[in-house]
Each structure stands twice: as C-alpha cells, then as structure tokens.
Amino acid sequence: MPSGYDGRVLQTLDMHGAGVGDRVAIDSDIRYTGTIMPRYHHSDDSHIVLKLDSGYNVGVSILGITGIRILERRPAPPPSTPPPEPRGDLPDILLVSTGGTIASRIDYRTGAVTPALDAAQLGESMPELYGMANIRPLQLLSEYSENITPEHWLEMAHTIHEEHSKYAGIILAHGTDTMHYTAAYLSFALAGCDTPIVLTGSQRSSDRASSDAALNLAGAVSAIIQGIPRGVYIAMHHTQSDDTISIHHGTRARKSHASARGAFRTINGEPAYMVSGGVLERHSHKDYWNGIAYSPAISVDRRAALVKYHPGYDTALLDHMSECRAVILEGTGLGHVGREAYHTIQSMVRRGIFVGMTTQCIEGSVRMTVYESGRDLLDIGVVPLRMVPETALVKAMWAASRDTDIHDAMVSDMASEMA
Known part of the structure; x- marks a missing residue:
C-alpha cells in the first residue's frame, strides 16, 4: 500500500x-x-x-x-556490503543499533525520513570507523526512541551483559529523545561493568550533509580506543559546530534542545570527557560506579511515576497512584509542593510508597532544609534526591524490582547520579 x-x-x-x-x-x-x-x-x-x-x-x-x-519504477535498495576483515592491530568494538534518527536515512526520491538502516548499514555508511577499530554490527531493535519501553531496556542490558567481555567497548546507537532514560537504566542494571558503554545518536539522519551521526559515532569510537574508563556515557555534539564531542555521564545528562546538534547537557557540571580533534580530554577523575564490582541486576518494575507539581495541581490524582511502588515528585525550587498536597503524600508514605523529591529547575539541587515547606515534607517522609528527575524515575523503577529496600537504593550514589 x-x-x-x-x-x-x-x-x-x-x-x-x-x-x-x-x-x-x-x-x-x-x-x-x-x-x-x-x-x-x-x-x-x-x-x-x-x-x-x-x-x-x-x-x-x-x-x-x-x-x-x-x-x-522505484529502484530496489542496493545490497549491503560486508564489513572489512578484522585487523589484529585494532581494538574490537560492538555497535548495537536500536533505531532512531542515527539509523534513518532520507529517500531523496520521495523526501521521506525512515528508520531504514540496520547496524551493518549504519557502519557501512561511515566507512571511516573501520579504520579506527574492528566494528562488529549487531541489529537489536529498529525503534524511534519514543517507542522504547522498559522491556527494551531489559533486552539491551541482557545483550550487553552477554557480549561485553569480548570487546574493548560497546556503542549503542539510540534515538536521542529518550536516550538519557536508557543510559540511566543501563547504569543501574549493569553497575560495575568493566567495559565502557557509550550511547550515541544524531539529530539529523546519517545521509544528510548536515548530519551529526558520523562525528558522534567517531567520537564514541575515539573515546573507547583511547581508554575511557568503565561507565555508561552519552556521546553527542558539544555545540552546533563539529569541533568537539561531549562525553556525558549517563546518569547526569538530559536532552535540553529539541533539534540542535548540541542538544545534550550535563546537569550541574561539565561533561566528564570531551573528544576534540580526535583526542580524548579528561574532565572527571572519579570511578563512575564508585568502586562497585560488577554484579548485574537486570530487572525493572513499571510501578513508578514522575509527577510534575504545578500551581493548581489536583492532589486527587495522587490517589490514583496507590498501586505504585515509588512516586518521584518534580517539585518547585529547592524541592517544594503546595501544602494542600501534604495529607495525600503522607498517606502514600504510610502505605509504604516511596516518595522522592527532585527539582523541576534545570540546574541546582534539592535542599529541603532551607524553607519551612521543605522541612514539613521531610517530616512526613519525603526523601530528597540530588539527581536529574528522569534518572530518579528510572532508578526507582529499577530499585522497585529488587529485593532490597527502595529507600536504601535511592539514597546511595551508585552510578555518579548524585549532583
């Protein structure tokens, strides 16, 4: 049709x-x-x-x-050519494709942008990568990132767990819209993994002249072959120009622009690393996983919610979250919600629902001891969380699936998420 x-x-x-x-x-x-x-x-x-x-x-x-x-008639697409034979003098990198703009191309006969590239075609479209490392393509998904689900996170995590020991690093090509959610999940589910995991994507399809795909992928490869330490990272343009690729900690980044090439930012800090002129520059000297030994915990519980508080918020909506294991509040300023919500929140805490507080401000951290409203929320059991709201949500979904106490997991700095 x-x-x-x-x-x-x-x-x-x-x-x-x-x-x-x-x-x-x-x-x-x-x-x-x-x-x-x-x-x-x-x-x-x-x-x-x-x-x-x-x-x-x-x-x-x-x-x-x-x-x-x-x-x-519309011509058939050209067949894929196999990647070159591996070279013994180059490191091995696994390129896992999940879809997104980076795995899309424009059909210039029709003008449509479609998710048409599998992992092999993605590598084939950027042959310069094969001169940097032995790239093994693996097609896992073909989804725009708005369609990525927690079950897809599980699939990615299991794949990385099974493959990581064979490679110097793993690159996950992913749509940018929800990339930071996936990066956060992998950070907790694969905590302590000794193989660096780098997510990358593009704001423009890989066959456009203005595409950022090749440079982002090259930046991810450069970071791995130059010895970036273990951790989960996001590699994307630092600005609109092609000078520098930022390598963000996966739990500290978020997409802050809908379409610009330099769309990602590290919140409350600078990127952990940068690749400029093909050279890796170190800006962080801490272990991403704070000394944790690798012990994969690949599970997820969807029964968590992220609630953005606003003036006039109908607290009756919180009553419909009674089946949640955890609720993350995105409060105002230093971590506040209106007093009319206190009774409902206290009832949730008494029923055993973990309630955490983040801030809807882009920069800065929750400090609930400064104002009376924050102290009142502390008294009724709300837990301050010094992390990006999306990271807090994903961590709560992961923690709720474990046998351990949700509170203990949420207040521990597992993957450099605390800011």
Whole structure:
C-alpha cells in the first residue's frame, strides 16, 4: 500500500499501478512530472503528493486526472556490503543499533525520513570507523526512541551483559529523545561493568550533509580506543559546530534542545570527557560506579511515576497512584509542593510508597532544609534526591524490582547520579 494513501486516492493509484517512489507523468489541466511521495495518514483522500523535477512538492487533485503514466519504477535498495576483515592491530568494538534518527536515512526520491538502516548499514555508511577499530554490527531493535519501553531496556542490558567481555567497548546507537532514560537504566542494571558503554545518536539522519551521526559515532569510537574508563556515557555534539564531542555521564545528562546538534547537557557540571580533534580530554577523575564490582541486576518494575507539581495541581490524582511502588515528585525550587498536597503524600508514605523529591529547575539541587515547606515534607517522609528527575524515575523503577529496600537504593550514589 502506498504510504499514507487511502480511499479514493489509493484507488486511483492502484488503477494505474503506481506507488510511492515511482517517477510518473500525471495528466490533468497540465502535465506534472515527478516522483510520488508518501503522505501523512491523516491527509485527505483526494490529492497525490508529487516531488517535481524542480525539487518542489505539489498536491495534484485526483478529480482532474486523465491519466498517470509510469516513467520509472522505484529502484530496489542496493545490497549491503560486508564489513572489512578484522585487523589484529585494532581494538574490537560492538555497535548495537536500536533505531532512531542515527539509523534513518532520507529517500531523496520521495523526501521521506525512515528508520531504514540496520547496524551493518549504519557502519557501512561511515566507512571511516573501520579504520579506527574492528566494528562488529549487531541489529537489536529498529525503534524511534519514543517507542522504547522498559522491556527494551531489559533486552539491551541482557545483550550487553552477554557480549561485553569480548570487546574493548560497546556503542549503542539510540534515538536521542529518550536516550538519557536508557543510559540511566543501563547504569543501574549493569553497575560495575568493566567495559565502557557509550550511547550515541544524531539529530539529523546519517545521509544528510548536515548530519551529526558520523562525528558522534567517531567520537564514541575515539573515546573507547583511547581508554575511557568503565561507565555508561552519552556521546553527542558539544555545540552546533563539529569541533568537539561531549562525553556525558549517563546518569547526569538530559536532552535540553529539541533539534540542535548540541542538544545534550550535563546537569550541574561539565561533561566528564570531551573528544576534540580526535583526542580524548579528561574532565572527571572519579570511578563512575564508585568502586562497585560488577554484579548485574537486570530487572525493572513499571510501578513508578514522575509527577510534575504545578500551581493548581489536583492532589486527587495522587490517589490514583496507590498501586505504585515509588512516586518521584518534580517539585518547585529547592524541592517544594503546595501544602494542600501534604495529607495525600503522607498517606502514600504510610502505605509504604516511596516518595522522592527532585527539582523541576534545570540546574541546582534539592535542599529541603532551607524553607519551612521543605522541612514539613521531610517530616512526613519525603526523601530528597540530588539527581536529574528522569534518572530518579528510572532508578526507582529499577530499585522497585529488587529485593532490597527502595529507600536504601535511592539514597546511595551508585552510578555518579548524585549532583
């Protein structure tokens, strides 16, 4: 079925044997020559979208069409070529692809961006990587990151656990929107792993001239081959320019811009490392896992929630979280919520639900002893957490799945998450 077409317009295309990607001549009031493009599924059912030879897109109404002639069929994609033979003088790196923009490409015949690259094709599109290390591609998922679930985290963690001892490092190609959630989960589930794990992605697909994919991947490879210590990291552009790749601690980073290439920031600090001119610069001298020996704990419990407090928040909504094992509050300022929420929160704590406090401020940490409202919340059992709210949520989901006490896990600095 042509992508996005249905109803009358689909019938018209089928009648003429035409589909997305075909180069056609459409006769109407005038003759239109171009390539049939996909459409959004919610578009109307009376127009064909055509990319003209000039590069502009037009919508051609089917009501006036007298004929569609196929000039050229959409060509089949070229076959993948195998990676080069491993070299004994290069380190081995596992490249795990999960999807996202970095594993997408533009079909310039149609103008669509699709998750079309598997791990082998991703490596093939950046052959310079094979001169830096022996890259073994592994296709695990093909998902945009908004579709990544906790069950996918488990799949990634199990794969890394099974493979890590064979490699100098593991690179996880991942969509950027939820990359920091995945990085946080791997930090707790694989705490103490001696093989560095670097997540990377791109804001623009790997075949665009403005893509950041190749440099981000090269930065991740450079960090590994130059001996970045054990830990879970996020490697992305430092700014809009191509000068530097920032290597962020996976539990301290968040995506702070929707589309810019330098989208990620380390909260309450600087990136742990940077790769500039291909050289790894160290800005952190601490062990990511604070001396923890490797003891994988790969499990997750979805019964945790992240609640952003705001003026007028209906505390009755908290009553619907009675099945949660943990609730992370994203409070105002130093860690506050309005007093009208106190009774409900206290009831949750008494029922054994862990309630932690983070701040909705981008920078700074929770300090609940400064103001009366913070001290009141401490008195009713709210636990201050000096970490990024998303990291706190993921840690709570991980801690709730363990046999150990959630409180003890949440207040211990396992993976450099405390700021």
